[in-house]
Amino acid sequence: MGEVDPAFILEPEHRPRISYIEGKGVPLIDLSPILSSNNVSAIEFEGLVKDVGDACKEWGFFQVINHGVPLEKREKIDDASRKFFAQSLEEKRKEPTILPASLEPDDNEVTEFNNQCPEYPPGLRFYGFFKDQTSFIRLNHYPPCPTPELALGVGRHKDGAVLTIVAQDDVGGLEVKRKTDGEWVRVKPTPDAYIINVGDTMQVWSNDRYESVEHRVMVNSERERFSVPFFLHTAHYTMVKPLEELINNQNPAKYRPFNWGKFIANRKCSNFQKLNVENLQIYHFKISE
Ligand SMILES: O=C(O)CCC(=O)C(=O)O
């Protein structure tokens, strides 16, 4: 393990604390009542819907267990991820993704950018299932870091997605900014659980009922960490705006419509980073009250 490149050393105010809070953490929701093999009662179902709704309101994050996703599928993608990161850089740079070519509102050109996608096993290529969606899966690898108190694996950010589903391994490091007090709280690794978080698109669709919450990833001095987020994204031509059925005279729309493709293309260059692109967030589309 070598020295940390100074480019990764954060300003003191953004450095993580090495001791982390694991107290009142993100809610853990048991989905077994809605597994197809179980007969769920209306009361149980409503209870579950309420738990999910409350978690989206109070935390913007929750974990699910007994979700019905076979463990072998998870193991297969974990294995693919490890094999992927063991490849050379050249092999990793394959398979383009389509996104708008520029940030200009009237430019309809699209462009390809190099996605880094494992060539194998072929059964793991999900792209064809989501016609016109810009959803994708990312394989994250966080090598051990000699100075985890100076750098983050992923800096604070919000996901632009409708929602994100993350499989993390047992190392831990994902931290969520708790809404009640602004503390960074670690999402406790839970065997075979998936972490689900509300993204910006959902926050706008729900007209702020559910919130897309800041999160970040701390690195570990001893162990490498792997995580696999799936970002559920709409087609690039979708105009994102509060859902009609949620707005009326008493609850007017809180956002102006914006084009998803333009938003995500801009976001790729900003999202709390110090690049020479304006830091685009959904509040830029907020209608003043
Ligand atoms: O590695 C993780 O647990 C989450 C990473 C993340 O927030 C992201 O890729 O957007």
Ligand SMILES: [Fe+2]
């Ligand atoms: Fe994220």
